[in-house]
Amino acid sequence: MISVPSKEELMKKLEEKIRKCKKCPLWEVRTNPVPGDGSYDTKIMFVGEAPGYWEDQMGLPFVGKAGKVLDELLKLIGLKRSEVYITNIVKCRPPNNRDPTEEEIKACAPYLDAQIDIIKPKVIVTLGRFSTAYIMKKYGFNVEPISKIHGRVFEARTLFGKIYIVPMYHPAVALYRPQLRRELEEDFKKLKSLLSS
Numbered sequence: 001m002i003s004v005p006s007k008e009e010l011m012k013k014l015e016e017k018i019r020k021c022k023k024c025p026l027w028e029v030r031t032n033p034v035p036g037d038g039s040y041d042t043k044i045m046f047v048g049e050a051p052g053y054w055e056d057q058m059g060l061p062f063v064g065k066a067g068k069v070l071d072e073l074l075k076l077i078g079l080k081r082s083e084v085y086i087t088n089i090v091k092c093r094p095p096n097n098r099d100p101t102e103e104e105i106k107a108c109a110p111y112l113d114a115q116i117d118i119i120k121p122k123v124i125v126t127l128g129r130f131s132t133a134y135i136m137k138k139y140g141f142n143v144e145p146i147s148k149i150h151g152r153v154f155e156a157r158t159l160f161g162k163i164y165i166v167p168m169y170h171p172a173v174a175l176y177r178p179q180l181r182r183e184l185e186e187d188f189k190k191l192k193s194l195l196s197s
């Protein structure tokens with residue numbers, strides 16, 4: 001009999017691959033790669049940009065200041081970290097938190113693609129312009145500024161069925177722009193209605 005590997009087995013294998021990855025120059029300057037964290041059985045995935053200082057130290061996504069904002073936003077709609085899956089488009093920290101380059105995104109994004117294929121989420125929330133641009137393009141949408149499309153729900157078809165993409169501001173912007181924090185809160189409330197519909 002052929003046994004189908006579980007999501008758990010597939011993800012563990014993929015995470016091992018990411019931990020050993022040298023596909024782009026960031027491997028030389030990382031302390032720890034950050035594959036992702038949370039439930040593999042979840043309906044909802046959050047995709048950020050790249051690990052920062054604390055993420056690189058701990059090997060976990062969104063554990064620094066931006067992570068605290070994300071935790072608060074999740075709490076606002078009654079979700080725990082352990083109920084969702086959180087990852088980034090680039091798995092190793094760019095030096096001094098600079099923007100990831102096109103080459104780094106191109107090298108690393110296949111891991112995100114694989115994570116999406118394993119988890120088969122119903123909703124993908126993209127946090128910030130890099131993950132938004134990548135995911136929107138991947139599913140055939142025009143890439144537009146986050147200021148224009150944040151909080152909107154885009155319906156896409158995949159091999160495993162219909163999914164919704166919801167672009168949002170990156171939680172780090174809430175640290176220095178209170179107005180954008182309010183917009184993030186509004187977008188999270190919309191996400192809650194989408195999840196319960």
Ligand code: URA
Binds near residue numbers: 052055064067
């Ligand atoms: N910012 C991100 O985009 N991802 C993290 O994991 C932490 C901060």
Ligand code: SF4
Binds near residue numbers: 022107
């Ligand atoms: Fe590999 Fe991605 Fe890390 Fe580059 S950022 S070394 S592609 S895991």
